[in-house]
Amino acid sequence: MVHPGRTAVVIVGGGPVGMLLAAELGGYGVRTLVLEADAATSERPKATTLHARTVQCLARRGYLPAPEPTRLEGSVSSPFHFAGLPGLQITAPASEPDPILKRPQAELERLFETRARARGAKVLREHRVVELHQGTDGMRIAADGPHGRTFFESAYVVGADGARSTVRKLAGIESESWPATVSAMMGLVRVEGADAPVAGWHRTPRGWVTVKEDTDGTHIRTLNYASPRADCSLDPSLEELRRETSWILGQEIAMSAPRWLSRFSDFTRLARTYRAGRVLLAGDAAHVHFPIGGQGLSTGLLDVLNLGWKLALTVRGEASEGLLDSYDAERRPAARRVVDNTRAQVTLMDPDARFDALRSVFGGLLAKDGPHGPLSSMISAQDTVVAGSPGDLSRWEGRFLPNLPLRTEAGPTDVIRLLQDGRMLLLLFGVHGDGHEKAAQKWAHVLRVVRAERVADVSCNALLLRPDGYVAWASDGDDLDATLAVYLASGRTFIGTAP
Known part of the structure; x- marks a missing residue:
């Protein structure tokens, strides 16, 4: 149990994953504190896609609207892609919310933070965690904030602090990792001239450029299989993005008015465990992969929707002894599937001619995948099952129950x-x-x-x-x-x- 004078759970990281966990714990009456290094929600364009299983789970927890409680026959499909190849259909029962939700990450973060604060969670911004000490009866956390160093005590700490997670490092949690093989850039710019590329996916012998238009300008992403891997902590200049885009497309592209320039790669990491005693990991702190297929944010939110009720029941003394351990047992394999399919997609996207036959085969598979095929179920996480209880199992156990x-x-x-x-x-x-x-x-x-x-x-x-x-x-x-x-x-x- 938790001493009345201390926080039950400290969440390090106030992005959408951390804020959703705070909202979940608050819903169970658990005293929760969020420590976030940034002063405010970042408006930088990040993830915008939530896949079917994440949308379905969020609706069951009241964060997204539920459909009318009447039987709806059939299914609903949304077009998607696999490794840039069109033809994938993400499908869900018609009684569920639409299978793909497009919503900016910043908007989701604000939604979850509002809910977390309303449920009693405390959020301290501009607090960067620098020390973490685990004892037999709790955690001691040190964070540097606007007024100097502050110490906090809690029963548990959850690292939701992103790919360079301080919590993961301080807790000594090791990871499997795969080095970068490609380099990528992105930014919001204004593209000028008659040769401006049209919206969509553009593959050339040198790489890929994706183009998306909105009211603020043109979102450009490049994927380069040939150049050296740059330091992803250093944002590119407008000239670098312009030169890279022009080189891949094989023609000069004029750009101006840059915003939100960044670079990334397919460096991949998977924590070897999601739990080390009283320390747990969620979201990018636990798993990092190439952002293809829009699976990153969905996977992190599903981590929370698995962890939240288990951690709450554990803190309140209402969980079985092994319930919290099942978080790692259930969510790490799910992340491993995402790691594997994103690495496969990066290989499939290699523009070298030796992969043309592979792309042709996959294009045919996509055409035959159907509304409930293995690829669409994998990308949308609707193929996820959890372990059943010991003993004689029903065929129902471990399955996700549709919205009957x-x-x-x-x-x-x-x-x-x-x-x-x-x-x-x-x-x-x-x-x-x-x-x-x-x-x-x-x-x-x-x-x-x-x-x-x-x-x-x-x-x-x-x-x-x-x-x-x-x-x-x-x-x-x-x-x-x-x-x-x-x-x-x-x-x-x-x-x-x-x-």
Whole structure:
């Protein structure tokens, strides 16, 4: 348990990942402090894509609108790409939010920060962490701020402080890494002249240039497979970006009015563990990869939606002994899949002619991938499953439950709305389930029980859902008590607040 005079959790890093975690913990009544080095939210253009599974989980936690609780047949698809090759379709059930959400990272960060502050989280900006000490009963953190060095104590520290994570380094968490093989630049500029490239993806024998127009100017990204790897901590000049773009496209391109110039590469890192005692990692602090396919922000937010309820229950003394360890066991393999597919895409994008046959094969696969194919499911993280409980498993366990429309005594609703109070959810279908309801009584402080009419899509009498929407147990599997004991401890009153 946490001493009343100290913070339960210190989150280092106030980007969208850190702010979402603060909002999640605040929703469970957990005392949370965010330490952020920057003075304000950065308006620099960064990630803008959220994929289907992230959108679905955010809706279940109340951060995005839920669809009307009526059955919607069929599915909805959005066009996407794989390694710059068109033809991929990201598809989700029509009862879910649209499978791809385009929203600037800064806008999401402000949304999560507003929610975090409303739930009691404290945010200290211009505080840079410089020391981290882990003891048997808690953490001691030192940060340099506007008024000098300040010390903080907490039960846990979460590093959400980006690719160059100070928390990861101070905690001594080692990583697997893969060196850069390409160099890239990006910036918002004004492109002038009749030879200005049109919007879209441009591949030449020297590399790639992507062009996107908006009201502020032209977003240019370059990808160079030939030049030496530059120091990514040094922003390029306008002339460097202009020269690189012109060289790749094979014609002179005139640019002016530069904003937000930066450089990056395909350097890749994956932490060997997401937990070292009382220190945990999330987002780019845990995994860094080439930003192809818009998977970076989505992966980081899914880390939080897996970690938040587990850490909250642990702090409150309501979690089983091993629940927090399952964060690493579930999220690190998911990040490894992203690392692997982004590295594969960088190889596939190599403009050398020896990869033409490979691109041709993949182009054919994309055309046949279909709305529920393996590539679209991989990019959107809809192929993610979690480990089931020990014993006899149901085919439902570990799967993500779609947003089923439900009819309860309180009226029509759906899975999304029933999960928004943050508790585990036991759904009982039809007239059966009295034995399951009795077994769940001693867990009522963290478990909500809802009776609903039978649903054609569900063949069993009962389902137990985690707060992130994954099925923890089904009545055609092992004993409910045994599963609940994997997740929960008994004996306290639920004190969370609905998102």
